[in-house]
Amino acid sequence: MTDIPYKIYLEETELPKSWYNLRADMINKPAPLLNPGTGKPMTAEELSAVFCSDLVAQELDETNPYIEIPKEIRDFYKMYRPAPLVRAYCLEEKLQTPAKIYYKFEGNNTSGSHKLNSAIAQAYYAKKQGLKGVTTETGAGQWGTALSMACAYLGLDCRVYMVKVSYEQKPFRREVMRTYGASVTPSPSMNTEVGRKILAEHPGTTGSLGCAISEAVEDAVTHEGYRYVLGSVLNQVLLHQSVIGLEAKAAMDKYGIKPDIIIGCAGGGSNLGGLIAPFMGEKLRGEADYKFIAVEPASCPSFTRGTFAYDFCDTGMICPLAKMYTIGSSYIPAPNHAGGLRFHGMSPVLSQLYHDGYMEARSVKQTDVFEAAEYFARCEGILPAPESSHAIKAAIDEALACKETGEEKTILFGLTGTGYFDMVAYEKFHNGEMTNYIPTDEELAESIAKLPKVSE
Amino acid sequence: MTDIPYKIYLEETELPKSWYNLRADMINKPAPLLNPGTGKPMTAEELSAVFCSDLVAQELDETNPYIEIPKEIRDFYKMYRPAPLVRAYCLEEKLQTPAKIYYKFEGNNTSGSHKLNSAIAQAYYAKKQGLKGVTTETGAGQWGTALSMACAYLGLDCRVYMVKVSYEQKPFRREVMRTYGASVTPSPSMNTEVGRKILAEHPGTTGSLGCAISEAVEDAVTHEGYRYVLGSVLNQVLLHQSVIGLEAKAAMDKYGIKPDIIIGCAGGGSNLGGLIAPFMGEKLRGEADYKFIAVEPASCPSFTRGTFAYDFCDTGMICPLAKMYTIGSSYIPAPNHAGGLRFHGMSPVLSQLYHDGYMEARSVKQTDVFEAAEYFARCEGILPAPESSHAIKAAIDEALACKETGEEKTILFGLTGTGYFDMVAYEKFHNGEMTNYIPTDEELAESIAKLPKVSE
Numbered sequence A, B: 001m002t003d004i005p006y007k008i009y010l011e012e013t014e015l016p017k018s019w020y021n022l023r024a025d026m027i028n029k030p031a032p033l034l035n036p037g038t039g040k041p042m043t044a045e046e047l048s049a050v051f052c053s054d055l056v057a058q059e060l061d062e063t064n065p066y067i068e069i070p071k072e073i074r075d076f077y078k079m080y081r082p083a084p085l086v087r088a089y090c091l092e093e094k095l096q097t098p099a100k101i102y103y104k105f106e107g108n109n110t111s112g113s114h115k116l117n118s119a120i121a122q123a124y125y126a127k128k129q130g131l132k133g134v135t136t137e138t139g140a141g142q143w144g145t146a147l148s149m150a151c152a153y154l155g156l157d158c159r160v161y162m163v164k165v166s167y168e169q170k171p172f173r174r175e176v177m178r179t180y181g182a183s184v185t186p187s188p189s190m191n192t193e194v195g196r197k198i199l200a201e202h203p204g205t206t207g208s209l210g211c212a213i214s215e216a217v218e219d220a221v222t223h224e225g226y227r228y229v230l231g232s233v234l235n236q237v238l239l240h241q242s243v244i245g246l247e248a249k250a251a252m253d254k255y256g257i258k259p260d261i262i263i264g265c266a267g268g269g270s271n272l273g274g275l276i277a278p279f280m281g282e283k284l285r286g287e288a289d290y291k292f293i294a295v296e297p298a299s300c301p302s303f304t305r306g307t308f309a310y311d312f313c314d315t316g317m318i319c320p321l322a323k324m325y326t327i328g329s330s331y332i333p334a335p336n337h338a339g340g341l342r343f344h345g346m347s348p349v350l351s352q353l354y355h356d357g358y359m360e361a362r363s364v365k366q367t368d369v370f371e372a373a374e375y376f377a378r379c380e381g382i383l384p385a386p387e388s389s390h391a392i393k394a395a396i397d398e399a400l401a402c403k404e405t406g407e408e409k410t411i412l413f414g415l416t417g418t419g420y421f422d423m424v425a426y427e428k429f430h431n432g433e434m435t436n437y438i439p440t441d442e443e444l445a446e447s448i449a450k451l452p453k454v455s456e
Helices: A044-048 A053-060 A071-077 A089-095 A116-128 A142-154 A164-169 A171-179 A193-201 A209-221 A235-254 A270-284 A348-355 A366-380 A386-405 A423-430 A441-449 B044-048 B053-060 B071-077 B089-095 B116-128 B142-154 B164-169 B171-179 B193-201 B209-221 B235-254 B270-284 B348-355 B366-380 B386-405 B423-430 B441-449
Strands: A018-020 A066-068 A085-087 A100-105 A133-138 A157-163 A183-187 A226-228 A261-265 A291-297 A307-312 A321-326 A360-364 A410-415 B018-020 B066-068 B085-087 B100-105 B133-138 B157-163 B183-187 B226-228 B261-265 B291-297 B307-312 B321-326 B360-364 B410-415
Touching (some): A018 A235, A018 A270, A089 A100, A089 A386, A100 A235, A116 A133, A116 A142, A133 A142, A142 A157, A142 A171, A142 B366, A157 A171, A164 A183, A171 A183, A171 B366, A171 B423, A183 A209, A193 A209, A209 A226, A235 A270, A235 A410, A261 A270, A261 A386, A270 A291, A321 A348, A360 A386, A366 A386, B018 B235, B018 B270, B044 B053, B071 B116, B085 B235, B089 B100, B089 B386, B100 B386, B116 B133, B116 B142, B116 B235, B142 B157, B164 B183, B171 B183, B183 B209, B209 B226, B235 B270, B235 B348, B235 B410, B261 B270, B261 B386, B270 B291, B270 B348, B270 B410, B360 B386, B366 B423
Parallel strands (some): A157 A183, A261 A291, A261 A410, B100 B410, B133 B157, B157 B183, B261 B291
Antiparallel strands (some): A018 A066, A085 A100, B018 B066, B307 B321
16 A cells, blocks of 8 residues: 555645646647538637627637636635545455556536536626526536536526436436526427427427527527526537646646546546546647547447537537537437437547547447446445446456556546436346447448538 | 635544544443343343444443544545535625534535444444344435445445335435445335234335334344344444544644534434534533534424433334433324434433533424525535435524624534435425424323333
């Protein structure tokens, strides 16, 4: 046993004072968002109809490496940050691996995930702009919960469109949001034109994330004093989430630890992009080298089986086009897919980095993910979210590879959250009822063929 | 804003090395447990048929003020302790009170509460004794979850009898326990004689805590290599839970903070007894003075409306008799009562202290508790357990009293856990469907009249 504690907590005074903007160090910048109507890059003015002005500035900022975190946001961060960097002593011992395993744990807050880091930032800028409130969509419910907490703290109205099937199957998530004063509407709803249209065409539909996005955007742009906010994919979100990586790096530097491998689960990329940010910055500047691994579900494999192209972010085709790895906005993950990581695309920043060879990606099967989750829970105590467990699975695989070769590699992975609201999926796993779904080549080819035609 | 951080985390090296045994400093010791058959004090040998030997020794130890925490338990504690002492800056600001409010937060672990502190200790001593496993009962599920986590870590079999109505209404708690490898049986069950008898007499019963205790005890004493463990009431449990108060006091001492008022919710007394332990020790030794407030539900008011007498701990009348404040083991809290704190009695240690005037007690109404819980969640972020929210309610009341008088009192309360598995109760509260139940004097007189006759 070394002198490294089980949990490294930075002092509150060591909380990062600025976010790190990875784009400033990228040689090939991520492609701009395009206006789906004109095919031209979205201007700040166009974006400001949907997003808060300060957030638009952050979205478009490719040059400033550091952006100061306002005091008000830092004060909120202090209620649940710095988040611990944990040495997985018990996992190492159980695996009998010479590898040293660390995880940055983002689940010690009521939203249960890292989503709160960006939620408070987005809510703060909305409040600063004098807005009445914000709208958003939520699928599994993590983002909606985080946003409702941030809005309650700032006294901002929060309107959440929750995919109807989740609204009905996850009443507890809904009640958490209501505890924080948010209004939660099952989507599709009669609140919006797009919702009414979908309901008229498909009266029995249980909704989709793409549809909920479209409703939330319409709600924002048709109501004075409201803007739309999003919990992943966007550049601004990755910027806010850089607090994860900055803290992890500061904690490691404090103890002279240098990771060899950095692993994150990847849906829209908010956690992965935040965790790797400062490390990737060093790699881009040629100051250090790390192996980065993005882990995605085999049922929604945008990095490993998608294509790098412009696509819609929503199914309603209201949002700007983004150039990203995508399996097509018309692709809908199989119903047996549990938890988040269901987005058809991937953050443009991460997509560009992956395209340029700075990062690896792999996909993992759902039952293997839950097996890793349970293995981890029993020795490390924490019950992980299914999303986070994709990274656990890859970390265990890397640690076992070290056991084969005898290498004492240092592994860092992101434990993005807890699985307290995912027990239905755990129950299926325990009962042997969980299945895997891997899309066929034909299925993916079909949805990719529907990508919008864009002349770059 | 002072220099006191939002969260005070002790270093791992500052984790208490011994538990504090409050009984050593009590002038009037708690009355001994009695054998219900003979009416004589339970001997170590008699207790050893039900409990692990080392735990029996701790149960009976009234003289040693400090008992060393074994290294193995300290290593486990390091996975989630030291737990933070939080300065409730946002709550203070929202209340506009001159009072300074602190809470010791025990919810940052998967069991969601302080119960894990004693669960790992009890599981450790069972393992040390070479046992195969342990049995227990659980109502709301916090204790069962904590015990299953501890047993998974140590490779010990864990058999939980869960009150049938909870088993059916709280499937998620059940699945968490299964994730940790515990077997969970709805009680009453066909596993035990007492269960079969109850099912024959009352085929449609949804069970009770008292019945589940009886089943768990019978299971333990009729199976080679098993012992029964309990999450509250017992002296040993309060001993283990002293880690809460020891950490809180160490964190306060570090910053030169001295609480005026210390508040804890009280069901069986495990949290309250642990939180106040070192402070009460100072009071008993005449070194300092504090105002202690026990807060209990108006629907189950053992301190405020009970009597100080010998009573059974279970309804099956298998367990030893304990002298405590009780409203009678035949009393069953109203079905509208949400969360824990449903036990008819109170820890003998705390009962004696209350009887001797060292502590105050008050009861609070359920809807007031949930109102306080929501108020707290919206400013402090954390979604509290209904149990913990009893203490929140009293802390807010004390802070508002300071606002009236202008006194800058320092308040410390125990935030024992999170409410993630209590959203059904929160939903009732949001929908205006939550009611209060306060037993009539006649009801209490009836159950108190059924107390066993004991000649002391």
